[in-house]
Amino acid sequence: MRTLGAMHLFIAGAIAFWPDFYLPGTSAAQPKPLVKIVAGYGSTDGAIAPLWFAKETRLFEKRGLDVRLVGMGTGAVSLRALIARDLEIASLSGSGLVQAALQGADTVILSAAINGFVFKVFGAPDMTGPAQLKGKKLGVSRYGATSDFAVRLALKKWGLNPERDVSILQIGTTQDTFRAMQTRMLDAGVLSGTASLMARKAGFRELADLGDLGLHYPMAPIGTTKSYIQRNEGVVKEFMLAYIEAIHDFKRNKEAALKVLKKYTRNDDLEVLQDSYSNYASKYLAMPMPTPDAIRTILAELSVLVPAAKNAEPEQFVAYKIAREIEASGFIKRLYESEGRARK
Structure with missing residues (x-):
């Protein structure tokens, strides 16, 4: 019994004087929650x-x-x-x-x-410039999205009315826009990132880099x-x-x-x-x-x-x-x- 009592005293002392001793539920052992x-x-x-x-x-x-x-x-x-x-x-x-x-x-x-803008406008292989967007179907991600906002600014700079001269269609992601171009649902699309290179590799022509507008955005x-x-x-x-x-x-x-x-x-x-x-x-x-x-x-x-x-x-x-x-x-x-x- 003396041995057991001594052991109890040892453990109690260890807990009292060892600051890192772990006890479930004690704040010292709990990491701060994220x-x-x-x-x-x-x-x-x-x-x-x-x-x-x-x-x-x-x-x-x-x-x-x-x-x-x-x-x-x-x-x-x-x-x-x-x-x-x-x-x-x-x-x-x-x-x-x-x-x-x-x-x-x-x-x-x-x-x-x-x-600044990071979008590029790609069109069918036979298109040579932004002027040829007149009367065409142009894809953006969503109305009011950055791709839509950017291309409307660009169309005005190119002398085209976004409401009358071009049919702007909301498609989804830039990947969705690229796929719609492949199926000829669209004549052109506003693309960026991976979709831009995929369009170039597929033979579509880059009509404009919207970053060249020089606008802060x-x-x-x-x-x-x-x-x-x-x-x-x-x-x-x-x-x-x-x-x-x-x-x-x-x-x-x-x-x-x-x-x-x-x-x-x-x-x-x-x-x-x-x-x-x-x-x-x-x-x-x-x-x-x-x-x-x-x-x-x-x-x-x-x-x-x-x-x-x-x-x-x-x-x-x-x-x-x-x-x-x-x-x-x-x-x-x-x-x-x-x-x-x-x-x-």
């Missing part, structure tokens, strides 16, 4: 690859977040889900986010990885709501830090980036994947925020449909406060400086 976020994406285009990359390389977890990515099919569906609070964060159309805000929703742009934006930021500003900031790091790592780890592109675009053509990687990696911004001019591009176009756009200011539609705090913290500078030191 904050759950449901984030949607409408496109399977490489422009939003940093979002996928952050998920696959566990950068969100590194920041204390459990992000569940949900493919929504289109940006319009993502927008409705965001407004309905079914999503906390979503990758969708910049013009859609701004228009929703103008019409009373509390949507706001959190980031935009690219400043928030491409591949991520949106949320102002109310979500008010309740979870720290969480949103951690999300942004993970996203920014994902852009940095995507550019510098091509092998991992290609694996992510292959998984989410569901394309295993290495030539297509490498083309998509090269195209987007060179365009991603270290600080992925839209310029005021990018928002003005949207407001100018929307002013025809939404009178409130005429007197609106870019600051109303972008969460610049979080971006400025991150920039002021020196996080991005340290991220890219550490890479420079590693190369020496």
Whole structure:
């Protein structure tokens, strides 16, 4: 009995003085739970690859977040889900986010990885230029989506009326648009990423690069709501830090980036994947925020449909406060400086 009593004293002493001793239910032994976020994406285009990359390389977890990515099919569906609070964060159309805000929703742009359009217009092999789009059927993903917004701006610059001179049809994803071109349901289509190279390989002719319009535009934006930021500003900031790091790592780890592109675009053509990687990696911004001019591009176009756009200011539609705090913290500078030191 003395031996048993001594053993009890030993165990009690160990528990009292060994801080890492595990007891079920004690806070010292419990890791901090990850904050759950449901984030949607409408496109399977490489422009939003940093979002996928952050998920696959566990950068969100590194920041204390459990992000569940949900493919929504289109940006319009993502927008409705965001407004309905079914999503906390979503990758969708910049013009859609701004228009929703103008019409009373509390949507706001959190980031935009690219400043400018990445779309190209492809047509039948016998077409030689944009002028030949007159009287033709042109495919976009969805009305109001970025592809639709961009090509309507372009048509006006080419002297064509988007309402009268061209039949603009909403098809689905850029892959769906490409397939519709193959079956001759369309004469031309607005494509990007993997779909662009596939169209070129199939013999379609590139009629125009919409990036040549020279317009600022928030491409591949991520949106949320102002109310979500008010309740979870720290969480949103951690999300942004993970996203920014994902852009940095995507550019510098091509092998991992290609694996992510292959998984989410569901394309295993290495030539297509490498083309998509090269195209987007060179365009991603270290600080992925839209310029005021990018928002003005949207407001100018929307002013025809939404009178409130005429007197609106870019600051109303972008969460610049979080971006400025991150920039002021020196996080991005340290991220890219550490890479420079590693190369020496």
